[in-house]
Amino acid sequence: xxxxSVIFPIFPETLRFFLSRETDPVLQFFLSIIHLFESSSENRxxxxxxxxxxxxxxxxxxxFFAPIWGRMSDRVGRKPALILTSTGNFLGYLVWFFSxxxxxxxxxxxxxxxxxxxxxxxxAAMADVTSEKDRAKGMGMIGxxxxxxxxxxxxxxGILSSYDLTAAYPGLASYGVTVFSSSALLSVLIAFFNxxxxxxxxxxxxxxxxxxxxxxxxxxxxxxxxxxxELPLLCLIYLLFSLSFSGFEFCINFFLFDVLSFNPxxxxxxxxxxxxxxxxxxxxxIRRISGKVAEKKxxxxxAVSLFLGLLVxxxxxxxxxxxxxxxxxxxxxxxxxxGLSSLASLFSSPLEQGKNLGIMRGFGAxxxxxxxxxxxxxxxxxGAFSTFxxxxxxxxxxxxxxxxxxxxxxx
Numbered sequence: 001x002x003x004x005s006v007i008f009p010i011f012p013e014t015l016r017f018f019l020s021r022e023t024d025p026v027l028q029f030f031l032s033i034i035h036l037f038e039s040s041s042e043n044r045x046x047x048x049x050x051x052x053x054x055x056x057x058x059x060x061x062x063x064f065f066a067p068i069w070g071r072m073s074d075r076v077g078r079k080p081a082l083i084l085t086s087t088g089n090f091l092g093y094l095v096w097f098f099s100x101x102x103x104x105x106x107x108x109x110x111x112x113x114x115x116x117x118x119x120x121x122x123x124a125a126m127a128d129v130t131s132e133k134d135r136a137k138g139m140g141m142i143g144x145x146x147x148x149x150x151x152x153x154x155x156x157x158g159i160l161s162s163y164d165l166t167a168a169y170p171g172l173a174s175y176g177v178t179v180f181s182s183s184a185l186l187s188v189l190i191a192f193f194n195x196x197x198x199x200x201x202x203x204x205x206x207x208x209x210x211x212x213x214x215x216x217x218x219x220x221x222x223x224x225x226x227x228x229x230e231l232p233l234l235c236l237i238y239l240l241f242s243l244s245f246s247g248f249e250f251c252i253n254f255f256l257f258d259v260l261s262f263n264p265x266x267x268x269x270x271x272x273x274x275x276x277x278x279x280x281x282x283x284x285x286i287r288r289i290s291g292k293v294a295e296k297k298x299x300x301x302x303a304v305s306l307f308l309g310l311l312v313x314x315x316x317x318x319x320x321x322x323x324x325x326x327x328x329x330x331x332x333x334x335x336x337x338x339g340l341s342s343l344a345s346l347f348s349s350p351l352e353q354g355k356n357l358g359i360m361r362g363f364g365a366x367x368x369x370x371x372x373x374x375x376x377x378x379x380x381x382x383g384a385f386s387t388f389x390x391x392x393x394x395x396x397x398x399x400x401x402x403x404x405x406x407x408x409x410x411x
Contacts, residue, residue, distance in 0.1 A: 001149025003187035006157035009267040024102040058113035062365030066117030070358020078125040088115035090191040097184040100176030120358035128205035133291040139338035140286030151275025158268030242367035244394035247375035281334035295342040302335025307395040314388035
């Protein structure tokens, strides 16, 4: 997650960089389409809209691959699946480092999008080594790891963007190295270190057993005949939650830039603030209440907090109110995410942890595939108030649906 989030604060500036110097055919093709709707030479719509397109492609690939990696880990073990996907992430970030052309930049996002769905495998491994009582605690630790990634990745990406490798070593420019390659190098190094940890430190948590033959082409198609009756509802809840939160997450960069005039470094520091709250809640609070508070109540508290935070943010135009609302939003996400993951894990059999968690994560990725392009259009057309209000309304639906989940002791 750290390597993944490095690009967040520099994404708008990266697109502006390519616009300022590129005659890349892929870039020109998209520009010709955008110019049908915007005649301005500033290309603001392109930066917002195509930023959404790139984000959507990344997440749609996760929608397809997260369940595949999860099912694969159920069949061959968690470690082989993690080695394959971690290697792919490393190669994808390596392509980004040499992305002197816009086409290579897009290719790097395609590779890392395919491999990024391996969080479902990590979640399944956590389910393997935790009891039902400690499941929320384990999922909270996964969330704390995500929080740490978002805490360190964006600010480091923003800081490193001011260091131009080609200024120090001009010869690197001929290999496709750009002003943003120093940020890409951080992702490369993190991915390589992560791969070393998986290969040499991570111990296999699951012994694959012979199970019934699966005939569906893709794990998500098996949702129609799943024996876990709660899984479709949980997938819908996770879809709506991810649609709302990732829409907020994508547009908050533009909101901070447009409304509060934040630069990339300041946007990065904002993610430090968000990440700190997530770490404290998921690494501390969730660990302490796991086994004492029902997973449904954890998820419901998170959804209500998220709704209130988004509602306040939609009216915010000041630094203080924005920081307050972002804190409440982070608090809500920190409770809701592990709560939903724990519920999906607890309702699943040990032999289907990877597949079912992968399916649910896949629906989250589908939402993240839809949200950047749709919320980018919403933000560009109607502004921040409408964008964050829509996010809040989606969470309101989530609150209603969570109340419909039956307690496990009723099964």
